Amino acid sequence: MAYWQWGDAAATHTVLCVHGLTRQGRDFDVLAQTLVARAAGNLRVVCPDVVGRGKSDWLTEPMGYQIPHYVGDMLALLAHLKPQTLDWVGTSMGGLIGMVACSLAPTVGVPVRRLVLNDVGPTIEWSALQRIGQYLGKSGHFASEQQAADAMWAIASSFGPHTPAQWLALSKPMLKRVSSAVQEAVYALHYDPAIAVPFGLVTQEAAAQGEAAMWQAYEAITAPTLLVRGADSDLLSPATALQMTQRGPKARLVEFAGVGHAPTLIAPDQTAALASFLLAPSA
Secondary structure, three states, X not given: OOEEEEEOOOOOEEEEEEOOOOOOHHHHHHHHHHHHHHHOOOOEEEEEOOOOOOOOOOOOOHHHOOHHHHHXXXXXXXXXXXXXXXXXXXXXXXXXXXXXXXXXXXOOOOOEEEEEEEOOOOOOXXXXXXXXXXXXXXXXXXXXXXXXXXXXXXXXXXXXXXOHHHHHHHXXXXXXXXXXXXXXXXXXXXXXXXXXXXXXXXXXXXXXXXXXXXXXXXXXXXXXXXXXXXXXXXXXXXXXXXXXXXXXXXXXXXXXXXXXXXXXXXXXXXXHHHHHHHHOOOO
């Protein structure tokens, strides 16, 4: 498993940032730089590429691309990093991994001091899963980075307003070069298309069963929790977000207008909200 590291490798305070389903650790470049600059020392930000994505290896068995496997990988990474103080930022899938890891903290791994869940909760809207299933694993090839960025924008405009430069910077790490018979640069998305295999087998009934298990995990969390929601999100409903403020760790909710699923944590108001939460002194 590859990971990207910012700040002081010897710092006692580590923020682990875990990305969404088809994303990779470079999504957090701006957030990591913001946190390191504001912390002014004693902070390490670690942003792994979940297996099958980015620079990490692909699995030979596609059914391993599921939350329990990812949780085990993250616990192994934390055993390697040995943080003294750990905060967790999880976007979408990374938040689901974080909820399970936090619920296991009393018996496995390092307790999470503060948890940020970015546009995800125990209940995921079925219509959003169907939308994601329409493009998952169907990446294709692109003649240029800009062409790829344009194609990704067509399915990710819900991320909210970005300048062309911001979107291109966010898109470049999503790509890898592949060989071309005409010796021109040809790009493909960085992730293993086989991550779509277990995703495609999820039925509405199975999703409901998983929802019950995730609520149980959420209610076992004791870490102060910040819930970030895109006000136009189709994945995290207002009703689920409200429940999350009333159950388990009773998350503090912050919403961002003009954004759907999921905030990219690039806009200054988004990075400021996370920095204020993560870098505030412990009570």
